[in-house]
């Protein structure tokens with residue numbers, strides 16, 4: 449999608465008004481040039497009517513330029529604002545799996561660099577429009593002066609466009625290549641920030657990462673960018689050369705060939721001298737426009753969902769339920785054929801009040817099962833049923849509201865999201881006490897006083913959120929792994945039974961075999977397959 453199409457889509461009526469006022473302004477500027485050249489050539493003592501006309505034209509040119517620019521600035525900024533919100537919405541509407549496939553760096557580049565590129569180009573559009581309008585007005589004036597000169601100008605414009613096209617296409621290709629490197633560069637920036645501790649501790653590793661990965665990619669991006677921008681710089685000078693050639697032609701050659709009048713000559717030269725500024729600014733903006741359309745193309749090819757997640761309104765709150773079933777559910781990660789991992793087919797039935805431990809070695813598929821169970825992944829085959837109703841993609845949002853989940857790679861928000869702040873403060877405060885965090889953290893209007901805590905303490909705060917959510921089904925992915933022995937014991941022997949007593953179904957992904965006997969059922973996974981699904985009393989599991 450081009451920048452123009454993007455802006456038109458945002459509000460074509462506003463753009464039309466801005467264009468019309470822009471063209472009036474440009475036309476008036478061209479009229480001013482005509483008036484000046486006529487007066488210089490023909491009138492030694494211009495009448496006051498000409499002076500009034502001059503003032504009027506100047507005033508209209510100025511006022512319409514202001515109106516056009518303000519309108520365009522406002523609408524281009526609105527369009528960028530809309531783009532930011534649309535992209536954020538699209539990310540929220542896109543299923544987890546395609547987002548994981550895209551990866552964080554690509555999404556980050558899109559939300560920062562690409563939006564910035566579009567915003568910068570959109571900011572330049574108002575000036576561009578006025579300049580193009582002035583150029584068009586000047587063309588009209590030239591055609592009025594002499595159609596033969598106009599034919600020459602058009603011919604030169606054609607030559608200029610054809611010869612500049614090569615620079616444009618090549619320049620754009622390099623900028624596009626630089627944009628590809630930008631995704632990789634953001635990946636390295638992420639490594640730099642996330643791995644800063646490890647990099648600081650390891651001199652050789654740090655040098656290796658810095659030179660082999662980060663510097664190399666950054667250099668490549670810089671190289672491609674400079675090649676692209678250099679071509680645009682050559683294009684600028686080439687354009688100017690053609691421009692001066694045109695002026696020279698009219699000044700020195702045309703009078704001999706076709707005998708044009710001094711008025712035409714001066715009018716032509718004045719017009720072109722005036723146009724030099726707008727044309728230069730127009731050519732200078734070409735790289736910005738190219739970058740913006742590359743960014744817009746990139747955004748489109750990411751394949752984010754186009755549906756609005758909020759279009760159907762809020763999902764209904766979870767109703768009473770009696771049975772959750774997984775029937776032959778599978779999920780595969782297709783990295784390459786030989787190392788493809790497939791979870792399932794899994795058959796599973798859960799009832800309210802069930803406490804199920806999901807166990808198994810590293811990489812056996814426990815977290816994948818968690819994502820399937822909670823509706824974050826859709827089954828690739830098989831189906832999930834809630835009380836005799838299959839969960840199809842339209843039901844997914846509603847289905848997810850049944851779950852309160854703490855993942856092993858959890859994210860702790862700075863405040864309690866989506867709660868009635870005042871009403872829930874008191875409840876949250878009492879949970880803080882139970883979680884033995886009241887001496888470290890307080891809550892005011894749903895805002896945690898701090899989240900700068902130890903890993904174990906931060907994880908306890910996620911438990912607080914889960915409690916407040918009060919959903920029918922809970923899932924804890926290795927929640928107790930970071931807890932001290934006392935709190936770990938509290939979690940397994942008090943918190944879980946408490947939730948169970950409230951009729952919650954609970955999945956606990958765990959390696960803590962000391963507590964396996966507390967479960968109603970153990971589901972053991974091994975390389976994506978269920979080894980057993982039975983009560984611990986019937987199971988011999990290794991301690």
Ligand SMILES: Nc1ncnc2c1ncn2[C@@H]1O[C@H](COP(=O)(O)OP(=O)(O)OP(=O)(O)O)[C@@H](O)[C@H]1O
Nearest residue numbers: 548781783789808809810811812813814815816817
């Ligand atoms: N995003 C992904 N892309 C490709 N393969 C993946 C992805 N996530 C997980 N896998 C593969 O799926 C398998 C199961 O991973 P999963 O995270 O479900 O295991 P797990 O039992 O939770 O392991 P752990 O106990 O180490 O957390 C692993 O072999 C892993 O390589």
